Amino acid sequence: MTSEADNHVDARCAAVYDVFEGPERDDLDAYAAMVEEFGAASVVDVGCGTGTFATMLACRGRNVVAVDPSALALDVARAKPHADEVTWVHGVAADLPPLQADMAFMTADVAQAILGDEAWMETLTAIRRSLRAGGLLVFESRDPQRRAWLEWTKANTYSSAEVDDEGTAESWVEFGSASGAFVDFTGVLVFERDGYRVEQQNRLQFRDRGQLTRSLESVGFVVEGIRDAPDRPGREFVFIARVPL
Numbered sequence: 198m199t200s201e202a203d204n205h206v207d208a209r210c211a212a213v214y215d216v217f218e219g220p221e222r223d224d225l226d227a228y229a230a231m232v233e234e235f236g237a238a239s240v241v242d243v244g245c246g247t248g249t250f251a252t253m254l255a256c257r258g259r260n261v262v263a264v265d266p267s268a269l270a271l272d273v274a275r276a277k278p279h280a281d282e283v284t285w286v287h288g289v290a291a292d293l294p295p296l297q298a299d300m301a302f303m304t305a306d307v308a309q310a311i312l313g314d315e316a317w318m319e320t321l322t323a324i325r326r327s328l329r330a331g332g333l334l335v336f337e338s339r340d341p342q343r344r345a346w347l348e349w350t351k352a353n354t355y356s357s358a359e360v361d362d363e364g365t366a367e368s369w370v371e372f373g374s375a376s377g378a379f380v381d382f383t384g385v386l387v388f389e390r391d392g393y394r395v396e397q398q399n400r401l402q403f404r405d406r407g408q409l410t411r412s413l414e415s416v417g418f419v420v421e422g423i424r425d426a427p428d429r430p431g432r433e434f435v436f437i438a439r440v441p442l
């Protein structure tokens with residue numbers, strides 16, 4: 198089954214996502230540490246993608262429900278070790294079953310990939326519903342003031358990697374345009390062996406600290422803290438929001 202989210206995500210792209218993100222995914226360590234810090238036994242991973250975080254937590258004995266609208270990404274996730282200990286949901290946060298989870302996460306670009314006020318508020322409302330009283334939502338979002346997109350050139354973002362069964366693949370991103378809070382850019386992936394080239398058009402929304410705080414408060418979260426992202430200090434907000442007891 199494919200979905201709208203897969204219209205621009207080729208199966209070969211989904212399969213190599215983890216290679217370019219880095220198998221070690223250091224950016225997820227801080228989030229795994231928060232699961233320990235807050236003593237969460239049950240976790241919802243919204244926009245789980247290829248399932249690295251969800252399977253990492255399942256391996257550590259956490260009860261994990263993971264949701265993503267990309268069927269291709271979920272196919273990659275389901276093939277990972279510990280995938281059978283995760284409940285996978287194909288869809289968005291509103292498609293989650295009734296839960297009383299301790300924590301919910303949106304890691305990497307998920308929050309910024311949710312475009313427009315309506316979809317953003319629906320997502321926050323659904324996540325709040327999935328959490329128990331006292332539960333926590335943690336997500337990251339780039340600070341628009343840092344204008345990260347100005348660095349999204351081939352020269353700054355190029356990398357190449359050896360991919361199983363594929364040989365060398367090259368990847369980079371190129372900034373397209375910025376209009377208000379929305380930034381368009383192209384992700385390019387080229388397989389050297391057959392010259393197969395995929396250009397994926399992407400859009401992210403940059404919300405500022407005040408907008409994020411107000412949106413959380415309007416669906417009943419209390420913002421408990423805003424931390425730095427360890428991999429991008431000073432460039433990104435890591436919001437921690439609690440459902441009041």
Ligand SMILES: C[S@@+](CC[C@H](N)C(=O)[O-])C[C@H]1O[C@@H](n2cnc3c(N)ncnc32)[C@H](O)[C@@H]1O
Pocket residue numbers: 202243244245246247248249250264265266267270288289290303304305306307310311316320
């Ligand atoms: C950059 S990937 C990050 C995946 C994963 N969280 C990680 O850290 O590797 C962004 C993910 O957000 C998902 N996504 C896009 N729109 C979404 C939405 N409205 N609700 C939930 N997930 C969404 C995409 O399908 C994609 O898998």
